[in-house]
Amino acid sequence: MTIRILVADDQHLVRAGFRMVLSAESDMEVVAEAADGASALSLARETRPDVCLVDIRMPPPDGLEVTRRLAGGGYPGAPKVVVVTTFDLDEYVYTALSNGASGFLLKDAGPALLTEAVRAAVRGDAMVAPQITLRLLQHFTKARRRGASEPAEPLTDREEEVIQGIARGLTNPEIAAELYIAPSTVKTHLGSVQAKLGLRNRVEVAAWAFRSGRVE
Numbered sequence: 001m002t003i004r005i006l007v008a009d010d011q012h013l014v015r016a017g018f019r020m021v022l023s024a025e026s027d028m029e030v031v032a033e034a035a036d037g038a039s040a041l042s043l044a045r046e047t048r049p050d051v052c053l054v055d056i057r058m059p060p061p062d063g064l065e066v067t068r069r070l071a072g073g074g075y076p077g078a079p080k081v082v083v084v085t086t087f088d089l090d091e092y093v094y095t096a097l098s099n100g101a102s103g104f105l106l107k108d109a110g111p112a113l114l115t116e117a118v119r120a121a122v123r124g125d126a127m128v129a130p131q132i133t134l135r136l137l138q139h140f141t142k143a144r145r146r147g148a149s150e151p152a153e154p155l156t157d158r159e160e161e162v163i164q165g166i167a168r169g170l171t172n173p174e175i176a177a178e179l180y181i182a183p184s185t186v187k188t189h190l191g192s193v194q195a196k197l198g199l200r201n202r203v204e205v206a207a208w209a210f211r212s213g214r215v216e
Contacts, residue, residue, distance in 0.1 A: 003122055006032045006049040006079070008040035008066065010058035014107065018053060018084075021111045028118065037061035044070055049079050051102075051121050053114075056085040056092055064095050071100025071200070080121035084114070088132055097207075100200045103127040124187065125171055126203040150212070151196040159196075160214070162189040166202050167209035 007018045007030055015033045022028045032047045034040035036059035044052055052070055056063035063083060071081045082103035083096045093104050102121040105113060106129050117127040155163070158179070165175035165186075172190070176183040190202065199205050209215045 001027065003028045003051060003118060004031045004047070004049045005029065005118060006034065006040065006044055006047060006052045008034040008037070008052060008058065008063070009055040009084075010035050011055075014055070018114070021114055022118070024111075025115055028115070035059070037063065037066045040066050041069060044079055048077050051080045051082060051118050053082050053084050053118075056083060056087060056096070064092065064099060067096055067101050068099035071102070082117050082121050082127075084109075084117075088129065093128075093132055097128075097203050101126075102201055102203075104132060105129050106132075120171075123172065124190070124202070126201055128203070153196050155193065155196060156189075159189050159193050162186055163193060163205060163209050163214060166190070167206045167215040169206075
């Protein structure tokens with residue numbers, strides 16, 4: 001399967017650089033480029049990409065709002081969104097992930113991390129820049145004192161195990177190997193967890209695990 005990608009950034013050189021990196025991958029194709037938020041939303045609906053790489057600071061609506069509108073769905077085949085920015089301010093990270101982003105990278109992350117973030121988004125995983133991860137975990141741990149609501153329908157033992165793996169940053173295949181189950185079964189359990197907790201992606205599941213005290 002070829003992964004269809006939209007690149008949204010107000011800097012032409014950045015878009016060109018991303019296109020060069022992504023087009024070099026045999027399983028990726030850049031189907032559209034946008035220089036502002038309005039064009040990104042319009043082109044996303046027109047070209048139906050699998051993944052959108054979105055900058056934060058660009059002509060309105062900004063990348064955070066674009067992420068909310070795209071990742072929040074609202075139409076069939078809503079794309080995954082990976083935010084790629086120069087700014088790693090905590091408020092941007094938290095807002096982007098809360099708005100449904102499937103990843104948050106810095107522009108200096110390098111080609112390998114960029115392409116892996118795209119593939120992770122398609123798999124239903126999430127990738128956050130390593131230098132940001134520790135701050136996220138600290139934030140989620142501090143947020144624990146505010147509590148985390150328990151699901152109306154109890155989680156099964158297997159779902160709890162899958163949550164533990166997600167909170168530790170494991171991929172679906174890694175969780176499957178650890179639990180001696182198929183990756184597709186992990187995906188099924190994850191879908192059930194998200195439905196029970198009302199969460200949109202595995203980053204939110206990990207955050208919930210820390211807030212609820214399931215992970216130290």
